[in-house]
Amino acid sequence: MEKLLQVNNLSVSFDTYGGEVQAVRGVSFDVHKGETLAIVGESGSGKSVTTKALMRLIPQPPGRIKEGEILFEDKDLAKLSEKQMEKIRGKDISMIFQDPMTSLNPTMKIGNQIMEGLIKHQKMGRAQAKKRAIELMELVGLPDAANRVDQYPHQFSGGQRQRVVVAIALACNPKLLIADEPTTALDVTIQAQILELMKDIQKKTDSSIIFITHDLGVVANVADRVAVMYAGKIVEIGTVDEIFYNPKHPYTWGLLGSMPSLDSADEDLYAIPGTPPDLIAPPKGDAFAARNDYAMKIDFEQQPPMFKVSDTHYAATWLLHEHAPDVEPPATIQRRMQGFAQEAELKTKGDRS
Amino acid sequence: MARYITKRLIYMLLTLIIIATFSFFLMKMLPGTPLTMEDKLSEAQKEIILEKYGLNDPVPIQYLKYMGGLAVGDLGISFQFDNREVTDIIMDRIGPSMQLGAQALIIGTIIGMLLGLVAAIYHNGFLDYSSTFVAVIGKSIPSFIFAGLLQYFIALKLGWFPVALWGTWQHTVLPTVALAMFPIAIAARFMRTEMLEVLGSDFIQTARAKGVNKFGVVFKHGVRNALIPLVTVMGPLAVALMTGTLVIEKIFAVPGIGEQFVTSITTNDFPIIMGTTLFFSFFFIFIILVIDLLYGLIDPRIRLAEGEK
Numbered sequence: 075m076e077k078l079l080q081v082n083n084l085s086v087s088f089d090t091y092g093g094e095v096q097a098v099r100g101v102s103f104d105v106h107k108g109e110t111l112a113i114v115g116e117s118g119s120g121k122s123v124t125t126k127a128l129m130r131l132i133p134q135p136p137g138r139i140k141e142g143e144i145l146f147e148d149k150d151l152a153k154l155s156e157k158q159m160e161k162i163r164g165k166d167i168s169m170i171f172q173d174p175m176t177s178l179n180p181t182m183k184i185g186n187q188i189m190e191g192l193i194k195h196q197k198m199g200r201a202q203a204k205k206r207a208i209e210l211m212e213l214v215g216l217p218d219a220a221n222r223v224d225q226y227p228h229q230f231s232g233g234q235r236q237r238v239v240v241a242i243a244l245a246c247n248p249k250l251l252i253a254d255e256p257t258t259a260l261d262v263t264i265q266a267q268i269l270e271l272m273k274d275i276q277k278k279t280d281s282s283i284i285f286i287t288h289d290l291g292v293v294a295n296v297a298d299r300v301a302v303m304y305a306g307k308i309v310e311i312g313t314v315d316e317i318f319y320n321p322k323h324p325y326t327w328g329l330l331g332s333m334p335s336l337d338s339a340d341e342d343l344y345a346i347p348g349t350p351p352d353l354i355a356p357p358k359g360d361a362f363a364a365r366n367d368y369a370m371k372i373d374f375e376q377q378p379p380m381f382k383v384s385d386t387h388y389a390a391t392w393l394l395h396e397h398a399p400d401v402e403p404p405a406t407i408q409r410r411m412q413g414f415a416q417e418a419e420l421k422t423k424g425d426r427s
Numbered sequence: 428m429a430r431y432i433t434k435r436l437i438y439m440l441l442t443l444i445i446i447a448t449f450s451f452f453l454m455k456m457l458p459g460t461p462l463t464m465e466d467k468l469s470e471a472q473k474e475i476i477l478e479k480y481g482l483n484d485p486v487p488i489q490y491l492k493y494m495g496g497l498a499v500g501d502l503g504i505s506f507q508f509d510n511r512e513v514t515d516i517i518m519d520r521i522g523p524s525m526q527l528g529a530q531a532l533i534i535g536t537i538i539g540m541l542l543g544l545v546a547a548i549y550h551n552g553f554l555d556y557s558s559t560f561v562a563v564i565g566k567s568i569p570s571f572i573f574a575g576l577l578q579y580f581i582a583l584k585l586g587w588f589p590v591a592l593w594g595t596w597q598h599t600v601l602p603t604v605a606l607a608m609f610p611i612a613i614a615a616r617f618m619r620t621e622m623l624e625v626l627g628s629d630f631i632q633t634a635r636a637k638g639v640n641k642f643g644v645v646f647k648h649g650v651r652n653a654l655i656p657l658v659t660v661m662g663p664l665a666v667a668l669m670t671g672t673l674v675i676e677k678i679f680a681v682p683g684i685g686e687q688f689v690t691s692i693t694t695n696d697f698p699i700i701m702g703t704t705l706f707f708s709f710f711f712i713f714i715i716l717v718i719d720l721l722y723g724l725i726d727p728r729i730r731l732a733e734g735e736k
């Protein structure tokens with residue numbers, strides 16, 4: 075598959091009074107054309123900072139891209155000027171934010187907010203842009219678009235607003251859509267509708283999506299590949315199947331173990347012990363070592379490299395070193411993994427029938 | 428909208444009646460009469476005058492007479508100025524005060540907003556600190572000091588504008604500048620705080636993610652959202668500025684209403700006190716109405732709420 079985006083060794087820091095917060099520490103990943111890459115990880119692991127850095131939306135100061143390349147269609151976005159970035163934002167890469175209640179301008183008509191990108195990037199006149207805005211509103215499933223285009227955000231419900239946000243993001247047919255927890259603030263039925271909408275549109279336009287979420291259930295539903303982030307690093311990356319059925323990193327085990335599933339009502343949910351490390355002074359060895367039941371001596375001294383599991387599956391844990399003892403995931407988590415496998419099988423069967 | 432405004436106008440009227448009643452009785456409770464200072468008059472002469480102005484009537488009768496006059500727009504006759512109509516006196520004096528106040532308000536608000544905007548855009552930079560410096564100066568140094576400095580340097584030394592008095596537009600320049608320092612400071616401070624808050628909000632990020640440039644982010648998305656708190660503080664300020672400022676009017680020898688008001692209080696000139704109070708109250712309520720309408724213009728959420736009433 076063709077690569078759309080290639081991120082190499084990206085590091086982002088914030089200079090605060092307390093010191094340099096190393097929010098993202100050497101992250102590398104690719105996004106292929108037409109695929110959906112999910113990024114999962116605890117709060118504060120650097121998911122939003124990573125994706126904002128891709129669009130160069132990190133507030134500067136205090137933030138800065140310390141090093142790394144963001145190769146997007148042979149351009150290194152990390153090195154472009156603000157003017158050049160303005161031409162890419164909203165046109166080639168666009169973003170959907172978490173909270174639809176605050177991500178629209180309360181004093182600007184919905185239509186104008188959708189039209190803004192069209193007028194800027196596609197050089198449309200106002201009349202033409204408005205027509206297109208109405209089409210987009212219909213595309214994202216907002217009824218009575220011709221009238222509602224002149225309304226203000228407070229006249230829309232949360233789910234409708236998120237549809238508007240999706241319409242804004244899609245206005246110029248971006249090649250890459252970044253969705254930062256686009257459904258977290260919505261109730262479950264609306265969540266499903268928005269996800270359905272995004273999948274639908276992706277099929278029609280063949281765009282790529284980076285999907286940030288806390289919800290592993292959503293990951294299984296929408297993603298092709300998954301990157302697991304911990305303390306500013308990607309600790310495991312692979313296809314959905316590889317991450318769900320054959321996870322290698324103890325942190326991924328913990329995440330899967332703490333994920334509630336439909337039939338796990340009576341099971342004990344696993345909670346990863348401890349808290350993430352301080353990113354002002356990250357530990358010398360593996361950042362997860364202090365919370366890891368399987369940690370070995372080397373874990374406190376050296377950071378593990380990315381070990382290759384398969385062509386598509388990599389994990390940064392010393393457990394994959396050839397001299398490491400064989401460690402199996404804890405029994406509860408193994409049960410969960412089997413559960414996922416069964417669920418998935420049921421699903422594929424269901425799809426076929 | 429028309430219905431809303433009509434309703435507001437009726438409330439205004441009621442408020443004015445209540446204010447008139449209160450100030451009437453409060454004034455009656457003040458010690459002394461307009462003749463307290465007139466030592467040259469004999470008791471009999473005073474009695475004649477009191478009788479002539481109806482000041483010997485029982486208070487409720489006086490009240491009814493006054494309100495009756497008010498209903499037909501008659502504010503009564505001044506005790507001290509050759510029996511001139513109060514309405515005339517106020518109208519004569521209010522012109523210069525209003526003009527100075529309005530000029531200072533408009534110029535001050537515009538300059539202040541620009542300063543605040545620049546400060547917010549270049550947050551923590553040199554321009555931010557400079558604009559904050561100007562704001563602190565404008566807020567902490569009293570206007571009569573500026574007035575003195577302006578008179579000395581601009582008028583006396585440079586001779587660009589007249590030192591004082593009233594007549595041509597040149598006469599208005601220095602008092603306007605002296606008065607404008609305060610609105611500049613207030614507008615700059617509010618604009619900066621609000622703009623910083625707005626620039627940090629989610630929808631600004633959405634706008635930037637669309638590719639909107641810095642200019643568009645600030646002016647198309649930012650300013651309008653930052654204006655609401657500013658409008659709130661500018662209202663009372665508008666009233667304070669436009670109803671005459673004693674000090675500035677004295678320094679620049681402007682024939683404004685500020686001085687008039689104070690003199691009328693020291694001489695117990697009841698009709699003038701009442702008339703001016705009512706006029707100021709009317710003006711204040713009117714400004715509140717204007718502000719409420721402005722809110723609606725700026726913020727569509729407020730507009731809808733009003734439409735539903």
Ligand SMILES: Nc1ncnc2c1ncn2[C@@H]1O[C@H](COP(=O)(O)OP(=O)(O)OP(=O)(O)O)[C@@H](O)[C@H]1O
Binds near residue numbers: 095115118121133137
């Ligand atoms: N403006 C900032 N100044 C200082 N530190 C920041 C700033 N923005 C983010 N950080 C830090 O960067 C780290 C990563 O934050 P980020 O928002 O990327 O987390 P996240 O993975 O998106 O979490 P969540 O799931 O809660 O959204 C956090 O430790 C956070 O404190």
Ligand code: SF4
Binds near residue numbers: 363
């Ligand atoms: S490298 Fe060591 S500490 Fe880190 S996850 Fe692997 S085993 Fe645990």
Ligand SMILES: [Mg+2]
Binds near residue numbers: 121122123254
């Ligand atoms: Mg986040």
